[in-house]
Amino acid sequence: MPFYHKLGKIPHKRHTIFRKPDGSLYYEQLFGTIGFDGMSSNLYHEHRPTQVKEIKGSYDVRPKVAVENNLKSYRFKGFQVKPHPDYLKSRRPVLTNSDCDIILASPQGSTEDYFYKNADADELLFIHKGSGKLRTHLGNLDFKYGDYLLIPRGTIYKIDFDDEDNRLFIVESRRPIYTPKRYRNWFGQLLEHSPFCERDLRQPYELETNDEKGEFLIKIKKKGEIFDMVYATHPFDVVGYDGYNYPYAFSIHDFEPITGRIHQPPPVHQTFETDAFVVCSFCPRKYDYHPESIPAPYSHSNIDSDEVLYYVDGDFMSRNDIEAGHISLHPAGIPHGPHPGAVERSIGQTDTEELAVMVDTFKPLMLTEDAMEIADETYYRSWLEEEDK
Numbered sequence: 001m002p003f004y005h006k007l008g009k010i011p012h013k014r015h016t017i018f019r020k021p022d023g024s025l026y027y028e029q030l031f032g033t034i035g036f037d038g039m040s041s042n043l044y045h046e047h048r049p050t051q052v053k054e055i056k057g058s059y060d061v062r063p064k065v066a067v068e069n070n071l072k073s074y075r076f077k078g079f080q081v082k083p084h085p086d087y088l089k090s091r092r093p094v095l096t097n098s099d100c101d102i103i104l105a106s107p108q109g110s111t112e113d114y115f116y117k118n119a120d121a122d123e124l125l126f127i128h129k130g131s132g133k134l135r136t137h138l139g140n141l142d143f144k145y146g147d148y149l150l151i152p153r154g155t156i157y158k159i160d161f162d163d164e165d166n167r168l169f170i171v172e173s174r175r176p177i178y179t180p181k182r183y184r185n186w187f188g189q190l191l192e193h194s195p196f197c198e199r200d201l202r203q204p205y206e207l208e209t210n211d212e213k214g215e216f217l218i219k220i221k222k223k224g225e226i227f228d229m230v231y232a233t234h235p236f237d238v239v240g241y242d243g244y245n246y247p248y249a250f251s252i253h254d255f256e257p258i259t260g261r262i263h264q265p266p267p268v269h270q271t272f273e274t275d276a277f278v279v280c281s282f283c284p285r286k287y288d289y290h291p292e293s294i295p296a297p298y299s300h301s302n303i304d305s306d307e308v309l310y311y312v313d314g315d316f317m318s319r320n321d322i323e324a325g326h327i328s329l330h331p332a333g334i335p336h337g338p339h340p341g342a343v344e345r346s347i348g349q350t351d352t353e354e355l356a357v358m359v360d361t362f363k364p365l366m367l368t369e370d371a372m373e374i375a376d377e378t379y380y381r382s383w384l385e386e387e388d389k
């Protein structure tokens with residue numbers, strides 16, 4: 001997060017003596033990224049955060065690739081992914097490459113008896129259904145329908161859901177996820193032409209500080225394996241921190257669409273960026289207002305990107321037979337565009353209620369076994385005229 005945040009109590013100067021009421025010391029930790037060159041926060045713990053008691057073993061959670069080299073457009077029926085009581089077990093990777101995993105999850109329960117940390121990847125959770133509280137060692141964030149939760153790698157967290165009906169679209173990114181650089185000035189402040197600003201980004205507001213010692217299980221993901229690490233101190237024992245590295249929330253409903261007289265290209269919808277993929281938000285908006293404009297997009301060739309669209313809500317004007325929870329995959333190397341009749345249908349329309357999240361990856365995506373279970377194998381023929389089918 002490129003702006004400063006302070007929560008809890010911190011000493012007047014970093015790397016100086018900071019005493020508890022009983023005279024003993026709090027323990028400082030620098031929680032940083034990109035070596036010592038990226039964003040970081042300074043944390044103050046009740047106990048040293050290094051007290052590993054036991055390593056109980058590890059297990060493999062790498063995506064199981066079913067199709068490695070894909071040149072076929074697909075539709076996946078995301079809501080067919082089965083709910084699971086456990087948060088981590090509910091996460092089903094459907095698309096993957098060396099930079100990211102795209103995951104669908106339908107967790108029915110909160111993380112009860114463990115903490116979780118992803119040591120490899122920033123996690124971007126999009127909340128399609130459900131509400132609750134993300135609890136982290138850097139403070140808590142409430143979430144509800146339409147929220148993106150950006151959880152930087154290394155954040156220790158638990159997630160509490162208000163009920164059992166939850167649907168998440170998750171991107172695990174092995175590259176840091178930032179807001180688009182072109183919307184920021186040389187200090188990092190979001191500029192006037194940005195479709196959102198700092199006021200829209202919600203920072204952690206509630207710090208849970210536990211002084212307990214005992215046995216605390218943290219499931220730590222590293223290189224596709226989850227290690228069960230038992231710590232002797234409570235992972236949420238931070239009394240205060242400040243800096244730039246912490247989780248935050250942004251509601252897709254706070255994205256202000258950029259519109260024009262004629263069709264605007266996908267980058268106007270961009271919300272996040274990495275050097276390996278972008279994330280865009282397609283939100284309800286006015287259509288193009290040139291008297292002869294065609295609101296539907298033109299066919300376009302994604303020669304360099306695989307395009308993943310996750311459909312959230314509203315009417316998806318350029319697609320036929322697409323419902324909420326569906327994913328379309330349009331692979332690099334072939335053009336795609338509106339379905340038959342969609343261009344004609346769009347003429348004269350003035351606005352759209354569509355809501356969708358797009359992930360464009362610069363490296364091709366592989367399809368997993370979980371993806372093939374919810375795949376529509378006939379989608380690639382959906383651009384044919386009726387008489388040519």
Ligand SMILES: [Fe+2]
Binds near residue numbers: 300307330336
């Ligand atoms: Fe596209």
